[in-house]
Amino acid sequence: MPEAGRDGAAPVFGRLAIVGLGLIGSSTARGARRYGLADTIVAIDADAAVRARVSELGLADRVTGDAVGGAAEADLVILCVPVGAVGTVAAEIAPHLKPGAILSDVGSVKGSVVAAVMPHLPAGVAFVPGHPVAGTEYSGPDAGFSTLFENRWCILTPPEGTAEAATAQVTRFWEGLGAIVETMSPEHHDLVLAITSHVPHLIAYNIVGTAADLEEVTQSEVIKFSAGGFRDFTRIAASDPTMWRDIFLTNKDAVLEMLGRFNEDLAALARAIRWGDGEALHALFTRTRAIRRGIVAMGQETAEPDFGRRPKVEG
Amino acid sequence: MPEAGRDGAAPVFGRLAIVGLGLIGSSTARGARRYGLADTIVAIDADAAVRARVSELGLADRVTGDAVGGAAEADLVILCVPVGAVGTVAAEIAPHLKPGAILSDVGSVKGSVVAAVMPHLPAGVAFVPGHPVAGTEYSGPDAGFSTLFENRWCILTPPEGTAEAATAQVTRFWEGLGAIVETMSPEHHDLVLAITSHVPHLIAYNIVGTAADLEEVTQSEVIKFSAGGFRDFTRIAASDPTMWRDIFLTNKDAVLEMLGRFNEDLAALARAIRWGDGEALHALFTRTRAIRRGIVAMGQETAEPDFGRRPKVEG
Numbered sequence: 003m004p005e006a007g008r009d010g011a012a013p014v015f016g017r018l019a020i021v022g023l024g025l026i027g028s029s030t031a032r033g034a035r036r037y038g039l040a041d042t043i044v045a046i047d048a049d050a051a052v053r054a055r056v057s058e059l060g061l062a063d064r065v066t067g068d069a070v071g072g073a074a075e076a077d078l079v080i081l082c083v084p085v086g087a088v089g090t091v092a093a094e095i096a097p098h099l100k101p102g103a104i105l106s107d108v109g110s111v112k113g114s115v116v117a118a119v120m121p122h123l124p125a126g127v128a129f130v131p132g133h134p135v136a137g138t139e140y141s142g143p144d145a146g147f148s149t150l151f152e153n154r155w156c157i158l159t160p161p162e163g164t165a166e167a168a169t170a171q172v173t174r175f176w177e178g179l180g181a182i183v184e185t186m187s188p189e190h191h192d193l194v195l196a197i198t199s200h201v202p203h204l205i206a207y208n209i210v211g212t213a214a215d216l217e218e219v220t221q222s223e224v225i226k227f228s229a230g231g232f233r234d235f236t237r238i239a240a241s242d243p244t245m246w247r248d249i250f251l252t253n254k255d256a257v258l259e260m261l262g263r264f265n266e267d268l269a270a271l272a273r274a275i276r277w278g279d280g281e282a283l284h285a286l287f288t289r290t291r292a293i294r295r296g297i298v299a300m301g302q303e304t305a306e307p308d309f310g311r312r313p314k315v316e317g
Numbered sequence: 318m319p320e321a322g323r324d325g326a327a328p329v330f331g332r333l334a335i336v337g338l339g340l341i342g343s344s345t346a347r348g349a350r351r352y353g354l355a356d357t358i359v360a361i362d363a364d365a366a367v368r369a370r371v372s373e374l375g376l377a378d379r380v381t382g383d384a385v386g387g388a389a390e391a392d393l394v395i396l397c398v399p400v401g402a403v404g405t406v407a408a409e410i411a412p413h414l415k416p417g418a419i420l421s422d423v424g425s426v427k428g429s430v431v432a433a434v435m436p437h438l439p440a441g442v443a444f445v446p447g448h449p450v451a452g453t454e455y456s457g458p459d460a461g462f463s464t465l466f467e468n469r470w471c472i473l474t475p476p477e478g479t480a481e482a483a484t485a486q487v488t489r490f491w492e493g494l495g496a497i498v499e500t501m502s503p504e505h506h507d508l509v510l511a512i513t514s515h516v517p518h519l520i521a522y523n524i525v526g527t528a529a530d531l532e533e534v535t536q537s538e539v540i541k542f543s544a545g546g547f548r549d550f551t552r553i554a555a556s557d558p559t560m561w562r563d564i565f566l567t568n569k570d571a572v573l574e575m576l577g578r579f580n581e582d583l584a585a586l587a588r589a590i591r592w593g594d595g596e597a598l599h600a601l602f603t604r605t606r607a608i609r610r611g612i613v614a615m616g617q618e619t620a621e622p623d624f625g626r627r628p629k630v631e632g
Binding site for chain 1: 425450451452453454455460469470472499505508509510512513514515516517518519520521522523524525526527528529530531533534536538539540541542543544545546547548549550551552553554555556558559561562563565566569572573575576578579580582583586587590591593595598599601602603604605606607608609611612615617618619622623624625626
C-alpha cells in the first residue's frame with residue numbers, strides 16, 4: 003500500500019498504468035509510489051529486458067508486456083514512449099479502456115500527438131496530453147529518479163472539449179510529483195518547445211557532428227580542449243537518438259521556423275565578425291546575460307560557476 | 318613566504334607579475350601562492366576598484382596600477398587582459414623588462430597575440446604565449462579560485478626562435494598550477510579553439526539572442542521552460558562580453574571557417590527534417606554520443622546526469 007499523497011491526501015488515482023519504462027516512465031513510477039499518488043501501479047513495456055529490470059527494481063505492482071490487458075482496468079494510462087510510437091500504442095489500447103478512464107502522455111511534441119491519438123479515443127475516455135519539461139541525457143529504467151519533476155514545469159494541452167475534471171485530476175497528479183502545471187494549446191506548446199528545447203538540441207547535435215568530421219583538428223584535440231565550451235554541448239547531444247529523431251520529424255514546422263530565425267541572426271553575427279563590428283558583438287553579448295539571471299532567479303538553474311561541476315576549493 | 322612548490326620543489330620564479338586580475342589572473346595569483354610557485358607576487362591592474370579588491374583578498378604581495386614599475390623587476394610577467402588589449406600593454410611594459418625575463422599571456426587567441434607582442438620585445442626577453450583552457454561564466458577578481466586549472470590543458474605556442482629554457486620554465490609553472498601542458502603553433506591553436514570554444518560560444522550567444530527577440534513566445538516562457546535544453550546555452554552566453562568580442566575580432570578567419578562548416582552541416586540537418594529523413598537524423602544522434610564518452614573518460618567532464626545539477630534522491 004502506498005503512503006498517503008504529498009499533502010497527506012488520498013491517492014489521485016486508483017490504478018495507474020505506465021506504458022514505456024524509460025527515463026520519464028520510470029521516474030513517474032518512482033514518484034507516484036513515493037508520494038502515494040496511485041493505489042496500484044502497472045508497468046507496461048514491449049521490451050522483455052526492460053520488464054525484467056523494472057521487476058528487479060520493484061518499480062511497479064505488476065509488470066507486463068500485454069498493453070491491452072495491462073491498461074484495461076486503469077484509471078490513468080500514461081504513454082511514455084517516443085512521440086513517433088504514441089499513435090500506434092493509442093490505437094492498440096484506447097478502444098479497450100474503461101469508461102471514465104483518462105489517457106495521457108509525456109511527449110515533447112503535442113500537435114502531432116493529439117492528431118494521432120484522438121481518432122482512437124472511445125466515448126467516455128478523456129485524453130489529457132502532457133509534457134513534463136525535465137530530463138537528463140541518460141535513458142532507460144535505471145536512469146529514472148523520483149525527484150526528476152521537482153520544481154519543473156509540466157505543460158498540459160487538453161484538446162477542446164476535454165472534460166475539465168479530467169484535466170484537473172491530471173494536474174493534481176503532476177503537482178503530486180512536484181511539478182508546476184501550466185495549460186496551453188498544442189500549437190503554442192510546439193512553438194515554445196521548438197526554441198527552448200528542440201533547436202538547442204539540434205544545434206548541439208550539429209556542432210558535435212561538425213567537430214567529429216574535421217580533418218585539421220583531431221578528435222583527441224576536440225576531447226582534450228573541450229573545457230573551452232564545447233563539452234557543454236555534448237551533454238544534450240548524448241540524449242536518446244530515437245526520441246529526438248521523432249521530435250524533429252513530428253515538430254517539423256515549428257523547428258524549421260525557429261531554425262530559420264536562428265540562422266538569420268547567426269548570419270548577422272558572422273557579418274559583424276567579418277566586418278569587425280565590435281559594438282554589435284558587445285551589445286549582444288551583454289544582452290544575453292539577463293536571460294540567464296532570469297532562469298537562475300526562477301529556480302530553473304544553479305548559480306554555481308560551471309554548473310557546479312568544479313571543486314570549490316579556495317586557496 | 319610561500320610554501321614549497323607542489324612537489325616540494327623550489328619556486329619556479331622569483332618575482333611573478335600578473336597584469337589584469339580577473340577570473341584567470343586572480344586564479345593564477347591564488348594558485349601561484351598556494352603551490353609556492355613564486356617568491357613574490359605583484360598584481361598590476363589599471364582599475365582602482367579591482368586593485369582595492371585584490372588588496373582586500375590578499376592575493377598578492379604588492380598591488381599597483383603602475384604597469385611599467387610593477388613589471389620591471391619581474392622574472393615572469395603574465396598578461397591576463399582581454400586579447401584586444403595585449404598589444405597595447407606589451408608595447409608599454411616590454412621595453413622595460415629586465416634581461417632574462419619571460420613574458421607570457423593567457424589569451425584565447427594566439428596568432429594575433431604573437432603578431433601584436435613580438436615587435437615590442439627587447440633582446441634578452443623571451444615571449445612564451447599561453448592559453449589555459451579553463452574558465453567559468455563569472456568574471457572579476459572574486460570569481461577566481463586556485464584549482465581552476467587542475468587537470469585542464471594549458472597550450473603554449475612559443476614563436477620560432479624562443480629559448481627552449483624559457484618554454485620549459487613556463488611549462489613547469491603551469492604544471493605547478495595543476496595543468497597539463499601541450500605545445501603547438503599559434504595557427505593550429507586558433508583552429509582548434511575555434512571549434513572547441515569560439516564557435517560554441519558564438520552559437521550559444523546567438524540562440525539566446527534569438528529566443529529573447531521572439532514575439533510569439535514570451536521571455537517568461539523561455540525562462541520557465543528552459544530546462545528542456547536552452548538553459549545549458551545560457552551559461553556560456555553569460556561569459557565576459559569584452560573578452561569574447563576581442564576573441565571573435567582577432568580570430569576571425571578560423572571562426573568564420575569553422576562556422577561555415579557548422580552551417581553546411583546544419584543545412585543538411587534541416588533538409589533531413591524537411592524531407593522526413595529519420596535515418597539520417599538517427600545516425601547523427603547516435604554518433605555524437607561517442608565524443609561525450611571520450612570527454613568523460615579523459616576526466617574533462619562529469620558523468621553525473623545533468624552535470625550533477627539535480628538532487629540525487631532516490632524514491
